[in-house]
Amino acid sequence: MSSKTLHIVEADVIVVGSGGAGSEAAIHAKQNGAKVLILDRGTFGRSGATITAGHTCTAAVGDDDTPELHFRDTVIGGYCIADQRLVELYAREAPECLYELDGWGDGKTLRKNENGKFDLVWPPGGHSRKRSVHYGFLTGPRILWALRREIDRKRVPWMENILVTSLLVEGGRVAGVTGLDWKTGKFIVFKSKAVILAAGGFAGLWPSRLNTTAVECAGDVHGMAFEAGAEMVDMEFVQFIPAQVDPRITHINVTLTNFPAWRPNIREHGKFLNAEGMEFMGKYDDARRWNTTRDILALAIYNEVTAGRGSPHGGCYIDLTSVPKDVIDYEFNKFQGGKSIPKSYLRRCESVGFDLSREPMETGVKAHFTGGGLRTSVDMMSTIEGLYAAGETQGGVHGANRLGGNALTHVLTLGRVAGREAAAFASKTSHVSFPKKKVDAEHRRIVRWMENKNKTGESPVRIRQRMQEIMWQKVGILRNEKDLKAALDWFAEAKNERLQKARVGSSPRTFNLEWATAIILPHQLDTCMLVARAALERTESRGNHHRDDCQAIDNEHWLKNVYLWRTGTGSVSSRTEPVHVTTVDPKGVIDERPDITV
Amino acid sequence: MNDRTLRFKVYRRDPGARETEGRFQEYTVPWWEGIKLLDGLRYIQEEVDYSLAVRWSCRIEDCRTCQMRVNGKVVLSCQVPLEDNMVVEPVPRYRLIRDLVVEFGEKMESSEYAKNEFEI
Numbered sequence: 136m137s138s139k140t141l142h143i144v145e146a147d148v149i150v151v152g153s154g155g156a157g158s159e160a161a162i163h164a165k166q167n168g169a170k171v172l173i174l175d176r177g178t179f180g181r182s183g184a185t186i187t188a189g190h191t192c193t194a195a196v197g198d199d200d201t202p203e204l205h206f207r208d209t210v211i212g213g214y215c216i217a218d219q220r221l222v223e224l225y226a227r228e229a230p231e232c233l234y235e236l237d238g239w240g241d242g243k244t245l246r247k248n249e250n251g252k253f254d255l256v257w258p259p260g261g262h263s264r265k266r267s268v269h270y271g272f273l274t275g276p277r278i279l280w281a282l283r284r285e286i287d288r289k290r291v292p293w294m295e296n297i298l299v300t301s302l303l304v305e306g307g308r309v310a311g312v313t314g315l316d317w318k319t320g321k322f323i324v325f326k327s328k329a330v331i332l333a334a335g336g337f338a339g340l341w342p343s344r345l346n347t348t349a350v351e352c353a354g355d356v357h358g359m360a361f362e363a364g365a366e367m368v369d370m371e372f373v374q375f376i377p378a379q380v381d382p383r384i385t386h387i388n389v390t391l392t393n394f395p396a397w398r399p400n401i402r403e404h405g406k407f408l409n410a411e412g413m414e415f416m417g418k419y420d421d422a423r424r425w426n427t428t429r430d431i432l433a434l435a436i437y438n439e440v441t442a443g444r445g446s447p448h449g450g451c452y453i454d455l456t457s458v459p460k461d462v463i464d465y466e467f468n469k470f471q472g473g474k475s476i477p478k479s480y481l482r483r484c485e486s487v488g489f490d491l492s493r494e495p496m497e498t499g500v501k502a503h504f505t506g507g508g509l510r511t512s513v514d515m516m517s518t519i520e521g522l523y524a525a526g527e528t529q530g531g532v533h534g535a536n537r538l539g540g541n542a543l544t545h546v547l548t549l550g551r552v553a554g555r556e557a558a559a560f561a562s563k564t565s566h567v568s569f570p571k572k573k574v575d576a577e578h579r580r581i582v583r584w585m586e587n588k589n590k591t592g593e594s595p596v597r598i599r600q601r602m603q604e605i606m607w608q609k610v611g612i613l614r615n616e617k618d619l620k621a622a623l624d625w626f627a628e629a630k631n632e633r634l635q636k637a638r639v640g641s642s643p644r645t646f647n648l649e650w651a652t653a654i655i656l657p658h659q660l661d662t663c664m665l666v667a668r669a670a671l672e673r674t675e676s677r678g679n680h681h682r683d684d685c686q687a688i689d690n691e692h693w694l695k696n697v698y699l700w701r702t703g704t705g706s707v708s709s710r711t712e713p714v715h716v717t718t719v720d721p722k723g724v725i726d727e728r729p730d731i732t733v
Numbered sequence: 734m735n736d737r738t739l740r741f742k743v744y745r746r747d748p749g750a751r752e753t754e755g756r757f758q759e760y761t762v763p764w765w766e767g768i769k770l771l772d773g774l775r776y777i778q779e780e781v782d783y784s785l786a787v788r789w790s791c792r793i794e795d796c797r798t799c800q801m802r803v804n805g806k807v808v809l810s811c812q813v814p815l816e817d818n819m820v821v822e823p824v825p826r827y828r829l830i831r832d833l834v835v836e837f838g839e840k841m842e843s844s845e846y847a848k849n850e851f852e853i
Contacts, residue, residue: 383766383767643747
């Protein structure tokens with residue numbers, strides 16, 4: 136490609152993703168003097184998983200709460216292998232971050248009580264204090280609304296429909312990214328001193344029907360960063376969560392299916408039943424029943440389904456039929472704060488012919504949140520100079536299991552840290568030289584698909600579908616060495632053989648989903664490989680990572696994290712390091728699982 | 734074995750290939766319990782015609798990016814049950830990128846859905 140036809144856009148800090156983490160990062164980078172540009176592959180301010188966050192955002196803002204307690208609960212809930220430096224930072228900054236966010240919505244972003252303080256509700260299992268800030272069941276959309284207002288106020292520039300295809304790294308420093316503009320089919324080079332990857336997690340590697348994330352969270356950015364040389368951590372930890380599977384219902388994903396478990400007035404009357412009508416949680420966690428942590432709940436449902444005691448759509452049942460009507464009406468209707476409430480959970484259920492008070496809801500297990508990602512230090516910089524990670528793209532923040540309500544807190548709080556730090560970094564550095572050869576190679580990689588060199592061949596869409604099924608079957612909720620090795624073989628073959636022979640048959644250059652699939656698939660396959668490889672390394676079961684060939688938790692050998700990176704020859708290397716500890720000694724608390732006192 | 738199918742019409746136009754006139758293409762997809770319009774469109778894109786341009790994100794009625802016009806009325810395609818003889822067009826008043834996909838840009842925030850978002 137000649138330099139005449141090359142479109143180049145320049146900024147100090149490029150932010151990839153416009154969800155909670157990306158928006159916070161961009162606002163704070165701009166506030167700290169950087170020339171920022173946000174790129175989103177979808178619709179600006181409407182993409183990513185933040186908008187799917189139904190209910191709670193945790194912060195130590197209650198009178199009986201402290202950041203130290205929030206920190207401690209998070210470390211214990213993550214089976215003591217979260218990076219305590221990162222957890223400390225976010226537990227400490229969370230209250231301030233939420234006050235700021237509330238201000239961006241003129242003090243109306245989040246719900247208040249009669250004293251004008253945040254209305255606190257109980258978070259899901261694992262938290263020892265009432266620390267969930269919320270906006271009914273629209274907390275995620277509401278937070279994005281406030282972020283958008285501040286982005287507009289601060290005039291932070293953004294571009295939408297830009298699919299970032301590679302990271303440019305020169306001499307160990309980030310030089311920018313390349314992107315494809317879906318609107319026009321044009322290839323664009325974005326030069327920058329710093330890049331913040333805030334493009335979500337990788338739950339999209341599992342089949343669409345079996346993940347709860349937004350379509351943008353396809354898992355390709357992790358493989359892209361790995362290819363560029365970034366080190367990854369905790370890739371084996373994927374949170375599978377109870378989620379509704381009744382095809383009639385689309386507006387409920389995970390909130391309701393997890394909700395009753397932590398609301399005392401519902402827990403008293405509600406039940407988890409298998410298809411035989413039997414309550415089963417006692418078998419898995421007799422003491423806490425469905426107030427257990429999500430990892431145990433998910434595994435219990437999965438086991439019941441696998442044992443043939445599942446519902447028609449592959450789940451079990453949440454039975455709320457004995458919950459008093461006024462309680463149902465309060466929790467799923469009035470709680471949302473409206474008057475006629477046409478959009479409340481209850482009304483919307485009724486509109487598709489589902490009556491919560493008469494029928495149990497089918498609840499299966501889906502890939503929800505991914506704890507692994509880029510390794511960062513406390514300034515959110517990855518192992519590549521100038522490359523930052525924020526939100527779900529970043530790894531190591533939650534350890535082996537994420538507590539409910541901590542996701543929004545993490546992505547918002549550490550997103551703003553990333554923005555601040557990237558701006559500071561950009562202010563004292565200059566652009567590195569432009570890696571022309573890499574840009575040309577990337578351009579060729581992308582346009583090759585539209586030149587139709589292969590006259591025949593399968594579509595990359597088919598390969599992706601197969602990849603997602605393999606992730607569910609062999610790198611799913613319950614793993615073993617044999618399956619993981621078979622999966623690794625498949626990913627290698629798919630990337631090196633099948634994809635090479637594949638063909639994009641559809642010719643439009645704008646919004647061509649088949650072309651986009653071909654472009655991101657090698658990165659997705661790398662991310663799949665990283666998950667399987669990390670899962671293979673960890674020869675124990677801990678939190679979200681379950682191995683049926685190593686069923687026990689092994690605290691003697693595995694209070695460690697698995698790190699993966701790409702070697703000079705292109706293969707993957709791994710190492711384990713003891714977990715980063717600040718003030719909570721894992722040895723002292725590892726057997727302690729917090730009970731909820733309500 | 735369920736062999737029920739649904740037939741509906743989808744607007745196709747590629748302004749990038751200088752097509753000035755749109756046309757309607759008819760597709761047939763298998764029916765299943767609870768099938769939504771977006772399910773049908775995604776089925777087409779993944780199984781029948783890879784070239785169909787369709788946009789979605791959250792799939793749970795929150796992001797509004799899957800809005801389109803069905804039988805003349807703007808709806809969220811992830812919410813609306815798929816029915817026989819539906820006529821599916823892109824949402825009006827935005828620049829068309831291709832087929833059912835428009836450029837939302839700044840206008841998204843003033844859309845019909847944005848205005849009502851928090852009135853619950």
